[in-house]
Amino acid sequence: MKRETCKLLILGAGPGGYVCANRAGQLGIDTILVEAQALGGTCLNVGCIPSKALIHAADEFHLVRHLAEGNPLGITAAAPAIDLTQTVAWKDGIVKRLTGGVAGMMKKAKVRVITGQGQIIDGKTVEVETQEGPLRISTESLVIATGSRPQDIGALPFGGDILSSTDVLNMQSVPKRLAVVGGGYIGLEIGTAMAKLGAQVTVIEAAAQILPQYDADLTKPVMARLKTLGVTVLTGAKAAGFGNGSLEIQTKEGPQTIDADKVLVTVGRVPVTDGFGLEGLGLTMQGRFIDIDDRCRSSMHGVFAIGDVTGDPMLAHRAMAQGTLVAEVIAGNAARWDKRAIPAVCFTDPEIVTVGLLPADAPDAGVALFPLAGNGRSLTLERRDGFMRIVYDKGTGLVLGIQAIGAGLSEMAGEFALALEMAATLTDIAETIHAHPTLGEAVQEAAIEGLLAQQ
Amino acid sequence: MGISSIKIPDVGEGVAEVELVEWHVKVGDIVKEDDILAAVMTDKATVEIPCLFDGKILSLGGALGDTLVVGAELLTIEHDGASSGAVEAQVNVVASDAPEEPDEPEAAEEKPASDNAPKPVIQPAPAAKAPEGGNARAPRPEGQPPLAAPSVRARAREAGIDLRQVAGSGPAGRILNNDLDAVFEAGSGPQTSTSRRREGSEEIRIIGLRRKIADRMALANARIPHITVIEEIDVTAVEDLRAVMNAGRGDKSKLTVLPFVSAALCRAIADHPEMNAHFDDEAGIVTRHAPVHIGIATMTDGGLVVPVLRHAESHAPFAAASEIARLAEAARTGKATRDELAGSTITITSLGPLGAVATTPIINHPEVAILGVNKMAMRPMWDGSQFVPRKMMNVSASFDHRVIDGWDAATFVALIKRLLENPAMMFMEDEA
Numbered sequence: 001m002k003r004e005t006c007k008l009l010i011l012g013a014g015p016g017g018y019v020c021a022n023r024a025g026q027l028g029i030d031t032i033l034v035e036a037q038a039l040g041g042t043c044l045n046v047g048c049i050p051s052k053a054l055i056h057a058a059d060e061f062h063l064v065r066h067l068a069e070g071n072p073l074g075i076t077a078a079a080p081a082i083d084l085t086q087t088v089a090w091k092d093g094i095v096k097r098l099t100g101g102v103a104g105m106m107k108k109a110k111v112r113v114i115t116g117q118g119q120i121i122d123g124k125t126v127e128v129e130t131q132e133g134p135l136r137i138s139t140e141s142l143v144i145a146t147g148s149r150p151q152d153i154g155a156l157p158f159g160g161d162i163l164s165s166t167d168v169l170n171m172q173s174v175p176k177r178l179a180v181v182g183g184g185y186i187g188l189e190i191g192t193a194m195a196k197l198g199a200q201v202t203v204i205e206a207a208a209q210i211l212p213q214y215d216a217d218l219t220k221p222v223m224a225r226l227k228t229l230g231v232t233v234l235t236g237a238k239a240a241g242f243g244n245g246s247l248e249i250q251t252k253e254g255p256q257t258i259d260a261d262k263v264l265v266t267v268g269r270v271p272v273t274d275g276f277g278l279e280g281l282g283l284t285m286q287g288r289f290i291d292i293d294d295r296c297r298s299s300m301h302g303v304f305a306i307g308d309v310t311g312d313p314m315l316a317h318r319a320m321a322q323g324t325l326v327a328e329v330i331a332g333n334a335a336r337w338d339k340r341a342i343p344a345v346c347f348t349d350p351e352i353v354t355v356g357l358l359p360a361d362a363p364d365a366g367v368a369l370f371p372l373a374g375n376g377r378s379l380t381l382e383r384r385d386g387f388m389r390i391v392y393d394k395g396t397g398l399v400l401g402i403q404a405i406g407a408g409l410s411e412m413a414g415e416f417a418l419a420l421e422m423a424a425t426l427t428d429i430a431e432t433i434h435a436h437p438t439l440g441e442a443v444q445e446a447a448i449e450g451l452l453a454q455q
Numbered sequence: 456m457g458i459s460s461i462k463i464p465d466v467g468e469g470v471a472e473v474e475l476v477e478w479h480v481k482v483g484d485i486v487k488e489d490d491i492l493a494a495v496m497t498d499k500a501t502v503e504i505p506c507l508f509d510g511k512i513l514s515l516g517g518a519l520g521d522t523l524v525v526g527a528e529l530l531t532i533e534h535d536g537a538s539s540g541a542v543e544a545q546v547n548v549v550a551s552d553a554p555e556e557p558d559e560p561e562a563a564e565e566k567p568a569s570d571n572a573p574k575p576v577i578q579p580a581p582a583a584k585a586p587e588g589g590n591a592r593a594p595r596p597e598g599q600p601p602l603a604a605p606s607v608r609a610r611a612r613e614a615g616i617d618l619r620q621v622a623g624s625g626p627a628g629r630i631l632n633n634d635l636d637a638v639f640e641a642g643s644g645p646q647t648s649t650s651r652r653r654e655g656s657e658e659i660r661i662i663g664l665r666r667k668i669a670d671r672m673a674l675a676n677a678r679i680p681h682i683t684v685i686e687e688i689d690v691t692a693v694e695d696l697r698a699v700m701n702a703g704r705g706d707k708s709k710l711t712v713l714p715f716v717s718a719a720l721c722r723a724i725a726d727h728p729e730m731n732a733h734f735d736d737e738a739g740i741v742t743r744h745a746p747v748h749i750g751i752a753t754m755t756d757g758g759l760v761v762p763v764l765r766h767a768e769s770h771a772p773f774a775a776a777s778e779i780a781r782l783a784e785a786a787r788t789g790k791a792t793r794d795e796l797a798g799s800t801i802t803i804t805s806l807g808p809l810g811a812v813a814t815t816p817i818i819n820h821p822e823v824a825i826l827g828v829n830k831m832a833m834r835p836m837w838d839g840s841q842f843v844p845r846k847m848m849n850v851s852a853s854f855d856h857r858v859i860d861g862w863d864a865a866t867f868v869a870l871i872k873r874l875l876e877n878p879a880m881m882f883m884e885d886e887a
Binding site: 335396398421425427428 | 600602603604605608612613615625626627628629
């Protein structure tokens with residue numbers, strides 16, 4: 001068997017793994033990155049990037065349809081059509097370009113990328129099944145970055161007309177009737193896009209409201225928009241089975257059926273902790289996730305874990321930050337997880353951005369809100385739904401959390417996160433000049449509202 | 456009854472802000488006109504602020520160590536006067552500009568904001584920003600994460616500082632780079648474990664002169680890459696000369712070794728003008744000075760101050776001795792004037808009899824050199840054939856390595872050594 005040695009071996013080339021490898025390479029650490037599939041992991045291949053590409057295509061298509069139906073702007077357009085095969089090919093082009101970019105980045109950082117399924121032998125040894133045969137790699141440090149996969153439900157196993165979030169991104173045509181099981185952000189993002197592409201969409205959510213992690217104020221504008229788009233939302237409903245174009249569901253009122261050509265199941269994601277020998281290490285777990293400390297160290301010396309496999313929030317940018325951190329730790333630098341904020345963005349229509357505490361998380365805190373209906377830029381964009389909201393400490397004005405909902409507000413995530421990381425106060429935001437006319441002015445207005453309320 | 460807000464007065468000299476170093480009153484105190492309310496400090500001088508009314512203190516405008524700008528509220532007072540409004544305080548200068556010169560301070564008569572102002576002017580006291588409950592309090596409640604910008608956190612992380620132990624002076628208790636600077640300055644020695652362990656800690660706010668010193672030392676140490684040259688000097692000849700010169704002077708002031716060191720320094724600077732200079736590192740300009748104004752670092756009860764022996768190059772030994780003695784006394788009693796405490800071009804520092812074998816003097820920014828004088832001691836020296844007792848005194852001289860090369864530093868110190876070992880050379884105009 002062929003043998004290799006390295007200082008750092010990373011299992012999984014998703015946003016956590018490749019960022020870790022890149023930083024380690026830059027720091028002069030001899031690094032091997034092992035990945036069975038395409039570089040980039042879920043994020044680049046079947047997550048963030050392709051879904052946003054699809055959402056963009058759906059938005060453009062919807063826009064032209066909207067214009068064709070007559071509009072106050074005085075624009076005339078012919079009834080559009082979409083060839084989803086071509087859309088998917090375009091999306092694949094973006095993915096290919098980005099995964100190619102990762103490969104180039106690895107090369108520049110002098111990271112050795114090995115394609116194949118890795119199997120952990122012990123904390124210092126990994127065997128990779130490559131095309132050229134098995135390869136045994138000895139390493140000083142091991143980083144587990146195996147990510148997560150879509151969760152299925154027993155009543156609706158993936159396959160055939162039952163789609164996972166991965167499958168739905170490769171559909172060659174828009175289904176006529178689509179049932180989305182799970183009203184979390186993935187289901188709603190894709191469900192909204194499919195509705196804009198012309199599908200008749202029904203969302204089935206077991207909880208009492210969609211996007212259960214947010215409060216009702218935040219989800220209300222999304223509900224309103226879904227209604228405008230003709231999406232049916234059933235809350236407190238569970239999927240029980242599918243057959244012959246009919247989805248059975250259980251509701252409080254009893255069993256019902258929903259006609260559907262395809263069923264998209266988006267009930268969450270589970271960490272990938274099997275199939276690569278993790279059991280043999282006997283690491284301390286935190287539920288389904290690998291337990292880590294503030295330096296991403298597992299319970300075994302020299303074994304680190306980053307990204308979705310370490311728990312919530314399962315977000316690419318969290319994995320990336322952890323990847324950088326681990327590279328620094330292995331290089332012997334003083335690095336520690338001390339982030340105050342991990343922003344979360346939901347690319348529904350309108351988009352939701354949240355950073356830090358929600359009002360429900362801090363009952364004693366002040367809450368300042370500014371509606372986008374009072375924002376000039378919003379009106380020029382034909383939108384008046386949504387708001388900016390700041391949760392702050394009443395005594396000091398310290399910003400504890402910022403939420404926003406509105407078209408295009410995902411781009412605000414950076415400002416919000418910066419405010420929290422800098423330990424900004426309401427005054428800091430209120431005293432920062434925000435450009436006019438932009439949607440971002442609304443956050444300054446919210447801060448001013450908060451200051452007025454404090455007086 | 457009226458309520459007035461007493462403002463920080465213009466203390467002159469272009470001073471825009473003062474540091475609050477002492478409160479003589481607290482909220483609720485009954486005060487009389489001319490009672491001292493507080494002491495504030497400018498760059499060098501401490502200024503007392505007397506009360507203008509009989510009355511009762513309603514609120515204080517800051518905590519010790521706070522910096523208040525001229526015109527800011529010092530406190531609010533309830534008094535018998537009919538008028539209310541903002542009033543500029545008077546000042547008593549206590550440690551500056553010639554105490555024997557009781558010139559009328561820039562004075563401020565009562566200036567009611569408006570005679571018919573019906574409402575009392577009580578501004579919310581800025582004191583609310585300061586941590587209440589004094590210095591003994593922990594920086595923040597248990598379990599609450601420290602607030603600091605990512606760059607500050609990174610700096611603390613790299614230095615191994617636990618931010619949970621650092622008090623934040625920024626808004627909402629945010630820890631600023633300045634707060635970290637204070638921690639660096641305070642330093643943290645290794646913890647030794649003994650059988651008699653003590654628990655607890657005491658927080659001492661660094662204010663007043665100590666803060667000025669801290670700021671200046673931090674600045675000097677952070678900005679200037681120091682190179683220190685240590686040399687041993689045989690001062691037997693100087694000591695012999697001194698004994699002769701001092702003999703029979705009775706009550707008149709006598710020479711210490713310092714005038715000789717000063718003379719040697721001045722003579723050596725004649726050959727090395729680069730040492731008697733200021734380096735403006737922002738402008739990238741070194742200014743060489745013709746006069747030698749020697750700062751004499753002097754220990755006082757309040758901390759280190761540096762009175763200046765002006766035109767040291769023109770002083771004969773006895774004149775230098777008496778001027779040094781006068782300055783040291785003025786510094787120790789807090790009577791040194793602003794001019795006497797500013798404008799040095801090079802500095803001598805000495806710990807006197809405590810002076811150790813070697814020290815690492817910190818340059819008095821923006822100067823480029825400092826001469827540290829260590830303890831004199833009788834030591835056996837080898838004269839080539841036998842050990843002889845000699846009076847030895849080490850000097851430790853630090854230089855700004857950005858503008859002074861090691862070679863020049865060493866040459867300069869060697870020259871000082873040659874001059875002190877051959878004191879006659881000091882008083883010759885010829886090339887040394």
